[in-house]
Amino acid sequence: MMASIKDIARVVGCSISTVSRVINDRDGVDPLTRKRVQEAIDRLDYVPNLTAQGLRAKRGRLIGVAIPNSTVGAFSVVVQFALEAAYSQGFNVVLVNSHDDPDLEETLIKSLLSREINGVMLTRVSDESKIVTKIVKRNIPIVVIDRAFEHENVSNVVLDNYKAGCMAAEHLLALGHRRIACITGPLKISLSRERLRGFQNTLAEKGVGLPPSHLHEGNFLYQTGILGVQTLREQGASYTALWAMNDLMGFGAMRALHERGVRVPEDVSVLGMDDLEIAEMVSPPLTTIHYPIKELVERAMELLISQINSSEVRSETIVLEPSMTIRGSTSLHPPAGSSAGRP
Amino acid sequence: MMASIKDIARVVGCSISTVSRVINDRDGVDPLTRKRVQEAIDRLDYVPNLTAQGLRAKRGRLIGVAIPNSTVGAFSVVVQFALEAAYSQGFNVVLVNSHDDPDLEETLIKSLLSREINGVMLTRVSDESKIVTKIVKRNIPIVVIDRAFEHENVSNVVLDNYKAGCMAAEHLLALGHRRIACITGPLKISLSRERLRGFQNTLAEKGVGLPPSHLHEGNFLYQTGILGVQTLREQGASYTALWAMNDLMGFGAMRALHERGVRVPEDVSVLGMDDLEIAEMVSPPLTTIHYPIKELVERAMELLISQINSSEVRSETIVLEPSMTIRGSTSLHPPAGSSAGRP
DNA sequence: CTGTTAGCGCTTTCAA
DNA sequence: TTGAAAGCGCTAACAG
Numbered sequence: 119m120m121a122s123i124k125d126i127a128r129v130v131g132c133s134i135s136t137v138s139r140v141i142n143d144r145d146g147v148d149p150l151t152r153k154r155v156q157e158a159i160d161r162l163d164y165v166p167n168l169t170a171q172g173l174r175a176k177r178g179r180l181i182g183v184a185i186p187n188s189t190v191g192a193f194s195v196v197v198q199f200a201l202e203a204a205y206s207q208g209f210n211v212v213l214v215n216s217h218d219d220p221d222l223e224e225t226l227i228k229s230l231l232s233r234e235i236n237g238v239m240l241t242r243v244s245d246e247s248k249i250v251t252k253i254v255k256r257n258i259p260i261v262v263i264d265r266a267f268e269h270e271n272v273s274n275v276v277l278d279n280y281k282a283g284c285m286a287a288e289h290l291l292a293l294g295h296r297r298i299a300c301i302t303g304p305l306k307i308s309l310s311r312e313r314l315r316g317f318q319n320t321l322a323e324k325g326v327g328l329p330p331s332h333l334h335e336g337n338f339l340y341q342t343g344i345l346g347v348q349t350l351r352e353q354g355a356s357y358t359a360l361w362a363m364n365d366l367m368g369f370g371a372m373r374a375l376h377e378r379g380v381r382v383p384e385d386v387s388v389l390g391m392d393d394l395e396i397a398e399m400v401s402p403p404l405t406t407i408h409y410p411i412k413e414l415v416e417r418a419m420e421l422l423i424s425q426i427n428s429s430e431v432r433s434e435t436i437v438l439e440p441s442m443t444i445r446g447s448t449s450l451h452p453p454a455g456s457s458a459g460r461p
Numbered sequence: 462m463m464a465s466i467k468d469i470a471r472v473v474g475c476s477i478s479t480v481s482r483v484i485n486d487r488d489g490v491d492p493l494t495r496k497r498v499q500e501a502i503d504r505l506d507y508v509p510n511l512t513a514q515g516l517r518a519k520r521g522r523l524i525g526v527a528i529p530n531s532t533v534g535a536f537s538v539v540v541q542f543a544l545e546a547a548y549s550q551g552f553n554v555v556l557v558n559s560h561d562d563p564d565l566e567e568t569l570i571k572s573l574l575s576r577e578i579n580g581v582m583l584t585r586v587s588d589e590s591k592i593v594t595k596i597v598k599r600n601i602p603i604v605v606i607d608r609a610f611e612h613e614n615v616s617n618v619v620l621d622n623y624k625a626g627c628m629a630a631e632h633l634l635a636l637g638h639r640r641i642a643c644i645t646g647p648l649k650i651s652l653s654r655e656r657l658r659g660f661q662n663t664l665a666e667k668g669v670g671l672p673p674s675h676l677h678e679g680n681f682l683y684q685t686g687i688l689g690v691q692t693l694r695e696q697g698a699s700y701t702a703l704w705a706m707n708d709l710m711g712f713g714a715m716r717a718l719h720e721r722g723v724r725v726p727e728d729v730s731v732l733g734m735d736d737l738e739i740a741e742m743v744s745p746p747l748t749t750i751h752y753p754i755k756e757l758v759e760r761a762m763e764l765l766i767s768q769i770n771s772s773e774v775r776s777e778t779i780v781l782e783p784s785m786t787i788r789g790s791t792s793l794h795p796p797a798g799s800s801a802g803r804p
Numbered sequence: 805c806t807g808t809t810a811g812c813g814c815t816t817t818c819a820a
Numbered sequence: 821t822t823g824a825a826a827g828c829g830c831t832a833a834c835a836g
Contacts, residue, residue, distance in 0.1 A: 120574075120599055122829055133807045138831060148805060163595070169516050169577045169831035174812050178512060180555075180576075187541070196538045198530070201558045210572055212523075212553050215544045229553055231463075233523075234512045234812095252506075256463055340742055369742040376744050396739050399683055399712040403720050465813055476823045481815060491821060513813035518826050577828095809836080813828105820823080 121162040172234035182230035185307025203419035237422040259416040259425035295359035299332040301346035328330040343370020365390040375389040387448035402446035464505040486639035515577035548760035580765040602768035625783040626659025637794040638702035644676040644689035686713020710735040730791035745789035
């Protein structure tokens with residue numbers, strides 16, 4: 119069986135309060151006593167029971183993290199960074215996976231609440247999420263990442279998606295492209311609309327249009343990248359550059375183009391977004407807009423833990439900037455040895 | 462504040478024991494009383510505090526999961542499957558990330574032990590891991606996946622790696638290849654040695670050799686795939702087919718070959734292993750040996766939870782079979798319109 | 805500087 | 821069928 123605070127007290131011949139003081143590094147303990155307690159702790163291999171601490175002192179040092187889907191795409195790394203950031207501050211992470219299903223999300227987060235959770239990091243909550251209110255009512259700090267969530271007691275760490283759209287357009291324009299297409303994310307999600315707005319506005323500034331025939335609404339999955347290229351073709355689009363609003367769709371687009379005999383980037387430049395680890399492993403390596411997920415998660419955890427430590431829930435919003443990662447899937451147009459690519 | 466069992470008791474006008482009985486679905490409660498308690502529970506939005514339950518009854522319904530690295534490669538999906546399997550049985554998951562560092566692993570798993578963890582799923586523990594003993598001593602069931610761990614109180618769910626090696630060889634031989642190279646995983650890991658053994662033996666049966674010049678020891682990362690192709694070349698290897706012991710190295714190899722102007726699969730067939738989601742997203746899509754991670758994790762969780770429920774720790778070993786997933790990166794040799802590829 | 809005491813929210817005998 | 825009481829391991833006043 120596992121040694122408890124009592125065992126230490128008994129062995130040392132002191133009270134459990136003294137042991138507790140040593141464990142929690144509080145002063146007001148005779149150095150000698152402290153030393154003897156320490157020794158006993160080491161000898162008996164004692165580890166304080168966080169469950170009991172949590173129950174008593176409301177600080178179980180546990181953070182709940184909810185992610186939509188950890189398999190593929192940008193969010194697979196959230197877990198890793200969250201674990202690290204939390205652990206470095208002495209917190210463990212309980213993870214739930216909501217599959218973008220609001221009902222499941224609710225059930226799962228409830229299961230978190232039944233523990234002495236000190237804080238919650240939410241990814242992509244559905245806008246109408248009722249559960250947030252319940253968490254707030256318990257006075258537990260919440261940080262939402264990736265999607266802004268307006269609430270007086272909820273903090274946000276998000277990307278400047280409008281700017282991402284602008285950067286995508288700037289990159290393509292700078293390379294000389296004028297006939298440009300785009301595979302978007304679901305347009306019911308504000309982040310897709312923001313990206314599109316930035317993209318369109320920047321193109322428009324240079325007098326470049328983005329007609330409906332050059333747009334395809336995808337769902338951020340690989341398959342819609344493939345489908346997108348097909349659809350664009352059926353819509354009669356003619357373009358020398360394509361922006362897919364995430365890397366997965368970018369991969370799909372590259373694949374579809376490849377199969378049609380269209381060369382990337384010689385005939386069509388493909389630009390992605392996210393900068394997944396595998397973006398540099400495909401051929402050609404994907405030029406993409408870097409989504410600073412690591413920083414996003416780290417900032418979110420910082421925010422969360424600072425609120426936990428000061429035991430005051432705030433509403434703070436941090437906006438992070440995207441950046442360009444230029445690789446091999448985009449190039450100048452017309453190309454050096456010009457040969458009018460026309461998918 | 463959050464409603465407790467006391468609040469329910471007060472509202473209903475009964476004792477907390479009665480409420481407890483209702484919560485835990487025990488009989489010996491008057492139907493009427495039960496109904497009134499239920500109503501109060503619903504009305505006050507009461508959720509039993511698992512922390513307290515765990516403290517008192519030693520069943521916090523929490524499972525600790527340790528993975529080496531959740532970012533990239535086959536193990537990024539472990540998390541997802543583990544969450545699902547655990548949740549379906551009413552358990553939450555606390556996750557730690559050991560980065561293949563035995564010391565960190567130990568610290569992290571200790572942090573798990575300080576909670577009322579009911580079971581532990583370990584991935585790739587270092588063979589000399591001291592921590593396992595400590596967990597066992599606390600009578601907590603352990604399941605190790607991916608790497609066998611011999612211990613009378615530890616269960617294992619592993620892949621038949623020898624067979625994977627055989628299958629790789631069979632596939633390549635069946636396609637007509639005779640000059641074959643291999644980029645292995647670290648050979649200090651038994652799983653790499655097993656795969657290699659199966660591969661070599663099967664080749665040998667057909668009189669095909671695998672000389673040192675046709676071998677490169679990688680570390681399962683993308684970069685060693687690239688490096689592997691370079692090294693093989695420096696070693697003067699001439700081959701028409703290459704097995705990389707995981708997909709990541711396979712991607713690297715394809716990339717390096719591509720940059721050398723060697724066509725895959727026309728000149729060289731490349732075979733991977735793992736069957737990552739992205740294996741079908743690269744060009745050409747990677748033929749690979751499917752590593753049934755989902756099943757692996759599900760079986761592991763089953764084993765774990767059944768041991769938890771029966772509160773007896775056992776040592777059981779489950780061996781899973783690999784299978785082939787044939788895509789576009791391997792083809793017949795000599796090819797239809799033969800043209801002697803020689804990287 | 806140290807010990808005593810009263811719980812945190814819950815389950816579990818043991819009586820009634 | 822129900823309740824009282826003890827206690828899981830720990831912290832936090834409050835005394836000494």
